[in-house]
Amino acid sequence: APNPPPGTVGKLLPSTEMRILSLDDPSKDAAPGADGEVAIRGPQVMKGYLGRPDATAAMIDDEGWVHTGDIGRVDDDGWLYVVDRVKELIKYKGFQVAPAELEALLLTHEGVADAAVIGVIDADGTEIPKAYVVRQAAAPGLTAEDVMAHVAARVSPYKKVRDVEFIEAVPRAASGKILRRELRDRDRELRDRELRDRELRDRELRDRT
Known part of the structure; x- marks a missing residue:
């Protein structure tokens, strides 16, 4: 991508969806520009862990969103910044x-x-x-x-x-x-x-x- 700002990890690939989930209530999206857990959904995302249904359920919800464990935010131009890990909160x-x-x-x-x-x-x-x-x-x-x-x-x-x-x-x-x-x-x-x-x-x- 042209001229990415310092600190960004990039923008979404085609056919990929992303949500920034509220840290206080993961069932809801975070406010625009706020930090939250990065969730990804798309054709390139894994289906789960082989033979480990509990681990799969902990990471991938019923709607197919992968909860990455990364804390990030998206700026007004769509650039994603990863700033921390959920486990470090x-x-x-x-x-x-x-x-x-x-x-x-x-x-x-x-x-x-x-x-x-x-x-x-x-x-x-x-x-x-x-x-x-x-x-x-x-x-x-x-x-x-x-x-x-x-x-x-x-x-x-x-x-x-x-x-x-x-x-x-x-x-x-x-x-x-x-x-x-x-x-x-x-x-x-x-x-x-x-x-x-x-x-x-x-x-x-x-x-x-």
């Missing part, structure tokens, strides 16, 4: 939050060199968006409060970043893809260490009384 109090949207917003802060966002479980058992941020060399004083305020001023309340950790580098594959599993492991190790430290302090306090 953070489910905050019933709302769906796309990490890639927050990451793109974080990178607009002049003090942020790189960033990644994952869902973590807070002390109340709620999944929240946590940002891992690499400071620009010229912004050593950037604080977690600065980062959270930058995002909060630009998103709906449920999309706010609610925890920030500064790191030396965001783990990425050779392709540039963020290795979110490494960040989840890092968060789990941090919380396990905090729990052990708290238990140790409690035990020492009991021993002194």
Whole structure:
């Protein structure tokens, strides 16, 4: 296609249909220009998984739409942008939050060199968006409060970043893809260490009384 805009994966092929499904209600289409799950239907789409009816039913609905698991949006000229994966969505109090949207917003802060966002479980058992941020060399004083305020001023309340950790580098594959599993492991190790430290302090306090 002539002059595709930066970031697009292209336009639909002939005889192919596409829907962008609402992330909150997949039975409905997302609003025009909004992010949603990409669903495809056409003669080149697979019929299903051989001998795996459950897997087929989970991916292809009764009307033949293949639910790709990709989150995307379509601009006014019909260009498709894939921005995230459904499985990466953070489910905050019933709302769906796309990490890639927050990451793109974080990178607009002049003090942020790189960033990644994952869902973590807070002390109340709620999944929240946590940002891992690499400071620009010229912004050593950037604080977690600065980062959270930058995002909060630009998103709906449920999309706010609610925890920030500064790191030396965001783990990425050779392709540039963020290795979110490494960040989840890092968060789990941090919380396990905090729990052990708290238990140790409690035990020492009991021993002194």
